């Protein structure tokens with residue numbers, strides 16, 4: 001019996017695949033519809049407010065640390081931005097330090113020096129096995145306990161003050177003429193980059209090396225100070241001053257920020273160290289031996305041969321660690337650091353009761369941050385990828 | 390991240406399981422033989438666990454009164470400790486049936502968040518505590534201070550109002566858990582700790598050296614604290630509301646925990662007879678037995694009994710009742726119960 005056209009159609013793989021996909025999709029849509037419908041009905045029944053109207057209403061509360069202008073007459077949307085910036089700040093600083101410390105410990109752990117390797121191993125094992133929240137509390141209360149009251153602040157050269165309310169630094173004010181310095185600064189940076197590219201090209205062509213790093217460093221610093229002197233130091237400093245309860249003026253790092261970034265960096269560094277170790281170990285020994293046999297010094301072997309190859313293995317899990325750090329920063333609420341979760345999913349949610357809208361926005365932010373980090377890291381990965389030889 | 394996870398869980402529960410949870414609470418409670426009462430994580434005198442995990446305090450006694458009214462037994466209650474931030478979600482999600490946790494009755498909570506307040510069991514106001522050695526004697530001297538307090542409270546809003554109204558600067562330091570607030574203040578992170586004055590009196594007992602601190606005289610807000618239920622279940626709200634009213638009215642008519650047996654046996658006062666469950670059949674309307682109010686007074690006590698036992702002058706919390714709004718209206722306070730008839 002020959003199969004009919006119809007059964008041909010029915011048993012076609014592609015057709016079946018499309019059919020099942022269509023069914024799944026409609027079930028998902030129905031499900032979402034049901035949830036939305038049900039939610040709206042239940043919220044009505046319980047007198048819950050809904051919609052995004054609240055974002056334009058005055059928040060009526062204060063926030064301890066704000067990177068933009070903010071007061072109780074600012075809107076809930078402003079509060080959202082304040083929280084978001086505070087989260088980004090912690091994540092940015094945390095990622096910076098976690099990377100440096102993590103790479104250091106990862107490399108130390110592979111050291112042939114027994115003591116150094118042991119120290120790194122102990123650090124990694126201890127830190128990874130203590131819950132992060134406990135570490136945050138530990139550092140926060142350790143910091144608070146160790147530091148003196150404002151009146152007994154630790155001082156450095158009469159302009160930097162440290163007490164249990166934070167670290168107070170002079171705040172630079174840029175007066176007339178300082179824009180010249182900025183322009184010159186950026187110009188020297190561009191020149192330095194050109195020097196790097198040029199020296200690299202020349203080295204590839206002729207094999208002659210050029211101390212690009214020292215030359216550009218000297219250029220940037222030299223021009224900067226020359227410009228400063230020439231314009232007659234147009235920079236003044238706002239020095240913190242003890243007034244009433246605390247220091248006023250200047251720049252301030254609050255202890256919550258310090259404790260949180262410290263705990264997050266130290267914790268994530270332990271994981272990054274393992275990632276780095278795995279990456280380095282994935283580079284075959286032959287590479288090291290070959291590099292040594294052509295007479296490269298140890299530091300150069302690491303910098304030119306091992307790390308570039310190891311990075312290919314390191315970057316994907318490293319991205320993951322960056323994302324973890326960003327998400328873990330939401331533990332901030334425990335020690336009163338006003339991040340997005342504390343300010344918006346905490347205070348704002350409690351005052352408006354609009355849980356669905358607020359949690360939705362906060363989840364959206366974390367989702368966006370995750371995707372964004374992934375995209376950057378994928379780009380980086382593509383650039384770093386060594387071509388197959 | 391856990392915070393978010395909890396919030397999402399709570400949301401989904403509240404979104405999907407509502408039809409079961411929000412009507413007919415009384416029937417459900419009767420069927421299962423107990424109910425869940427949301428309390429604080431430990432505020433001495435209000436809701437506080439002992440070493441064995443037994444809860445006590447005036448907020449706890451509201452739940453015990455409800456239990457006595459329904460079951461004739463004050464201990465058919467499961468206590469669920471909650472932070473200020475968690476409390477409303479827990480109620481909406483059906484995790485608890487009554488929230489009795491120094492919660493202030495405000496318009497937005499009543500009208501916007503889907504809550505129903507069942508009365509007031511403590512009239513309070515917000516105050517400030519400072520170290521004695523700071524030399525501060527008035528809240529008006531707090532310009533520039535760092536202020537420690539709890540997340541998700543009316544306190545956060547009141548302090549913003551207060552400092553703005555008086556053109557003073559301050560730094561809010563806001564923690565999710567009350568213990569962290571107390572710790573941070575004790576470690577010197579803040580110059581002052583602000584919350585309801587009752588809360589200050591209670592939390593002060595947790596400080597390393599309670600006598601080194603003083604509560605400033607100013608009261609910067611009204612904080613009527615009381616039990617809360619989900620909006621949309623009027624029958625259940627009635628049971629909670631009248632359990633509290635019965636405690637207050639019993640005191641107005643001299644019916645106490647120690648004399649209730651003898652007084653009820655020989656009373657000729659019709660109001661007292663109704664409270665004793667001997668006349669008037671007051672239980673029917675509430676779907677309770679007629680002895681509901683008698684059980685409250687005999688198993689838990691009247692408002693005065695409960696007040697003196699947990700927060701009165703002879704307790705560590707030490708809040709004098711005479712001359713405060715929490716005195717009965719008969720003694721110049723504002724405590725006044727509608728008649729249970």
Ligand SMILES: N[C@@H](CCC(=O)N[C@@H](CS)C(=O)NCC(=O)O)C(=O)O
Nearest residue numbers: 429430431473492493542543567588
């Ligand atoms: N009455 C205020 C504040 C209530 C509040 O949370 N007070 C704190 C300070 S006494 C508290 O109860 N903490 C105890 C806890 O979180 O367990 C409100 O309803 O928002």
